Amino acid sequence: MTLNRKVTLLFVALATSILVALVIISLYAFRSFALTSSTAHVKTAAEIVRVHLTESMINGTIGKREQFLERLMEVQGLSMARVIRSPLVSKQFGEGLQREMVADRIEAQVLRDGQPRFSIIDEIGEPVFRGTIPYIASSRGTPNCLQCHQVNEGDVLGAVTIELLLSGLRKHAMTSVVSIIITVAVFSLLAIVGARRLMLPVGDTATEIGEVVQRALKGQFKARVTQRTTDDIGLIAAHVNRLLGYLEQGLASIVERVAQLTGRMPSGIDNQLEATIDMVNSLADAATFKITIEEDETKAEIYDRFGRLLTERFGLLEYSFYETLDNGHLQVIAVDGENGHGCLWCDPQILVRGERCRARRAGHMVDGLTQEHICTAFVPDAKGGEVRRHYCVPIIQSGVVGAVVQLVTPATTAACLALQVPYILMFIREMAPVLEAKRLTETLRESSLQDAMTGLHNRRFLEEYVETLVATAKRHQTGLAILLLDLDYFKMVNDTHGHDAGDAVLKSIAELLKQNVRASDLVIRFGGEEFLILLPDTDGAAALKVAEKIRSAVEQYKFRIAGGELKKTISVGVALFPEDSETFWQTLKYADVALYRAKDEGRNRVLRFAPAMWQDENGGY
Numbered sequence: 001m002t003l004n005r006k007v008t009l010l011f012v013a014l015a016t017s018i019l020v021a022l023v024i025i026s027l028y029a030f031r032s033f034a035l036t037s038s039t040a041h042v043k044t045a046a047e048i049v050r051v052h053l054t055e056s057m058i059n060g061t062i063g064k065r066e067q068f069l070e071r072l073m074e075v076q077g078l079s080m081a082r083v084i085r086s087p088l089v090s091k092q093f094g095e096g097l098q099r100e101m102v103a104d105r106i107e108a109q110v111l112r113d114g115q116p117r118f119s120i121i122d123e124i125g126e127p128v129f130r131g132t133i134p135y136i137a138s139s140r141g142t143p144n145c146l147q148c149h150q151v152n153e154g155d156v157l158g159a160v161t162i163e164l165l166l167s168g169l170r171k172h173a174m175t176s177v178v179s180i181i182i183t184v185a186v187f188s189l190l191a192i193v194g195a196r197r198l199m200l201p202v203g204d205t206a207t208e209i210g211e212v213v214q215r216a217l218k219g220q221f222k223a224r225v226t227q228r229t230t231d232d233i234g235l236i237a238a239h240v241n242r243l244l245g246y247l248e249q250g251l252a253s254i255v256e257r258v259a260q261l262t263g264r265m266p267s268g269i270d271n272q273l274e275a276t277i278d279m280v281n282s283l284a285d286a287a288t289f290k291i292t293i294e295e296d297e298t299k300a301e302i303y304d305r306f307g308r309l310l311t312e313r314f315g316l317l318e319y320s321f322y323e324t325l326d327n328g329h330l331q332v333i334a335v336d337g338e339n340g341h342g343c344l345w346c347d348p349q350i351l352v353r354g355e356r357c358r359a360r361r362a363g364h365m366v367d368g369l370t371q372e373h374i375c376t377a378f379v380p381d382a383k384g385g386e387v388r389r390h391y392c393v394p395i396i397q398s399g400v401v402g403a404v405v406q407l408v409t410p411a412t413t414a415a416c417l418a419l420q421v422p423y424i425l426m427f428i429r430e431m432a433p434v435l436e437a438k439r440l441t442e443t444l445r446e447s448s449l450q451d452a453m454t455g456l457h458n459r460r461f462l463e464e465y466v467e468t469l470v471a472t473a474k475r476h477q478t479g480l481a482i483l484l485l486d487l488d489y490f491k492m493v494n495d496t497h498g499h500d501a502g503d504a505v506l507k508s509i510a511e512l513l514k515q516n517v518r519a520s521d522l523v524i525r526f527g528g529e530e531f532l533i534l535l536p537d538t539d540g541a542a543a544l545k546v547a548e549k550i551r552s553a554v555e556q557y558k559f560r561i562a563g564g565e566l567k568k569t570i571s572v573g574v575a576l577f578p579e580d581s582e583t584f585w586q587t588l589k590y591a592d593v594a595l596y597r598a599k600d601e602g603r604n605r606v607l608r609f610a611p612a613m614w615q616d617e618n619g620g621y
């Protein structure tokens with residue numbers, strides 16, 4: 001029920017109750033008034049009759065009392081007046097007139113007990129007030145009753161019965177009640193109309209707020225509430241509109257950011273807000289996923305984890321992962337959660353002729369969910385039973401298709417997978433650079449990109465990997481910290497303890513450096529006793545912390561050499577890409593400048609590059 005209707009009903013109920021109460025109170029008041037005034041009138045009339053009868057007795061005209069009583073009947077409003085004798089008076093003066101005999105039970109009772117009786121009787125629709133009042137013998141005054149009557153003080157001499165017509169009084173009462181009803185009804189009506197006019201904007205505003213909130217719950221913040229008044233209700237409407245505007249802008253900017261990050265606008269069938277929240281959650285989960293796989297040791301581990309994610313999070317049981325080999329052939333990595341499986345969902349020819357794979361050839365997504373026969377290499381009935389559909393995603397590594405993820409689903413659930421594809425792509429996007437890094441790392445193990453003595457990456461590795469590193473930092477819009485480290489007075493080790501001792505120290509240092517950074521960070525032997533550490537996704541403060549941790553670890557470390565132990569210190573120069581320079585190599589140069597400033601300032605310290613250092617180095621520029 002609307003607020004307006006409720007208020008109307010309340011007012012109608014109140015007005016009706018007031019009306020009923022007023023009618024009851026008025027009728028009761030009129031009845032009380034009628035009884036009181038009629039009793040007084042009857043008593044007065046009875047006294048007049050008594051006085052007249054007494055006078056008539058004294059004057060000897062008592063025989064003409066009947067005429068008096070008949071004339072009395074002509075008094076307006078008096079319908080009956082009758083005098084009756086008590087047995088005591090009849091005994092002294094005889095029975096009297098016929099009409100002076102006791103006429104009914106009330107008169108008999110009054111003569112018996114000397115108490116007056118009053119009542120209202122309805123005579124054929126005419127309300128009548130009747131009173132029967134006794135005449136009691138009294139010796140007070142002159143003349144008095146006992147002078148003529150042979151009775152005792154207090155005896156009942158007779159009674160008078162008088163009836164008054166109440167129809168006039170009733171008519172007045174009814175007229176008054178009707179006037180009250182009409183007045184109250186008119187005022188109530190005015191009050192209801194006024195209240196409805198007051199409540200109308202409240203009710204309408206409340207209804208509109210309800211509607212816009214319903215829409216907001218579905219992610220639609222465009223609707224606004226009409227501001228009908230300038231009072232509190234108008235203010236509520238204005239506040240709700242401001243809130244909606246804020247939410248609309250907020251959602252728009254989140255949608256834009258999500259679109260930037262995912263390359264896709266979040267679009268729910270009927271709730272864009274929920275779709276956006278889903279995508280933001282997935283982005284966060286994908287970022288967590290990336291952190292996890294960065295710490296995985298091998299590519300196989302990463303593929304395995306991704307396969308489990310497809311099954312557990314997206315309910316996808318059928319899929320294939322392929323990798324491009326150096327000779328351009330494809331290799332099956334996993335099929336439906338199993339490694340070492342042959343080619344199942346594609347023509348095995350793709351393994352020896354990579355171009356046969358459409359995703360590998362084209363370098364973009366192949367949507368077999370909406371375009372059923374888009375790829376002829378796909379085998380839709382590989383497992384028998386229901387025909388399958390597929391969606392293939394190429395993973396670009398160093399500018400070429402390094403791997404292909406093939407998602408497979410029964411044709412009946414193709415639409416469902418199509419809805420999940422954007423979310424799966426977020427995970428693939430995060431996985432791609434990690435896979436590439438792992439791939440490079442794995443290749444490195446048997447390649448010349450590794451320093452033979454320490455097992456660390458070497459300068460050549462850096463030259464090959466730097467492009468990917470820089471692209472990832474730019475895409476993620478995060479800082480890449482560069483730490484250039486150089487052992488202090490290392491020459492002395494060789495000179496004092498021999499070259500082998502120097503080698504042992506360098507190996508220990510390499511281990512120490514690896515232990516003090518994350519698995520996803522890169523430790524490179526940059527020169528003889530010079531090391532480079534690259535910290536992705538790291539800002540200046542965090543980089544200085546890591547550098548200080550390493551410096552302190554080296555300072556405290558006891559290097560074992562033939563014939564004993566020795567202690568060394570290290571100096572560290574820190575620079576940040578792209579904060580310090582837009583090119584990686586210039587940033588590295590800046591780290592070098594900071595390192596040699598650290599050496600100048602006494603060694604065994606960490607120095608963050610500052611532009612002033614570069615100006616000092618270059619004579620003020």
Ligand SMILES: Nc1nc2c(ncn2[C@@H]2O[C@H](COP(=O)(O)OP(=O)(O)OP(=O)(O)O)[C@@H](O)[C@H]2O)c(=O)[nH]1
Binds near residue numbers: 489
């Ligand atoms: N044992 C050993 N020594 C090396 C290797 N590579 C470089 N060195 C030596 O490291 C020393 C580097 O010395 P310098 O560059 O003069 O500097 P430093 O003695 O470390 O003094 P700082 O000014 O503190 O750097 C040289 O004596 C090199 O021969 C190596 O692979 N093994």
